[in-house]
Amino acid sequence: MSEKIEQELMLLNRLYKEEDELYRDYAVKIGVSATEFWILYTLCTSVEPCSQRMLSELWFYPKQTINSAIRKLMGAALVVLIPVEGRRNQKIVRLTDKGEAFCSEKVRxxxxxxxxxxxxxxxxxxxxxxxxxxxxxxxxxxxxxxxx
Known part of the structure; x- marks a missing residue:
């Protein structure tokens, strides 16, 4: 592989990482983890209800990571889990009033x-x-x- 290609790939990867760091730093600034941030971001922007599985697939996080982040957001009273009727283990993640206010102030x-x-x-x-x-x-x- 040529040195030019290696340099271009290094720059591309650094740019990906820089963008990721911008979001991670913002999440820390508003007092949440990166995973929690992307959950809140999705809940702020999604027009359809979001399940834990959907969040996991959308953001490429393991289900346990999403589950842990949701538990933390629930502890902060920012989200609630609502069982889906007729679906045994499926739950929808919804913002609480406090979560809506947090998103309006910090995420939007x-x-x-x-x-x-x-x-x-x-x-x-x-x-x-x-x-x-x-x-x-x-x-x-x-x-x-x-x-x-």
Whole structure:
């Protein structure tokens, strides 16, 4: 592999990590873990009810990690679990009134900042970023599968 490719990949990975750190630092700033933040973020933005399984699949966290984070959010009275009728073990995660207030004060401003930042790109640039990012992930999956 050429040195140029290695440098480009290092930069790409550092940029991924930098973005991840921006979100992690924000979560710490508002007093929650990264997992708790992404749960709250999803509950703020989702139009459909969110189950624990959905949150696990959406954010690629193990089910136990999601469960632990939800328990912590429940302890802070930010969310509740509501059993789904007719579904034995499925529960929906909902924001409490306190959770709604917390999200309005702490999470929604970040979402607004994300929107403002993303809108600094043209529609074509936004589409290109998403297309290339998806392609990179798909290519990595294929290559990682070849390693095994």
């Amino acid at each position: 401003p970040l979402i607004k900042a994300e929107n403002t930042a993303f809108l600094q790109f043209s529609e074509e640039e936004r589409a290109l970023i998403l297309t290339l990012f998806k392609k990179q992930i798909n290519c990595l999956k294929i290559e990682f599968d070849r390693i095994d």
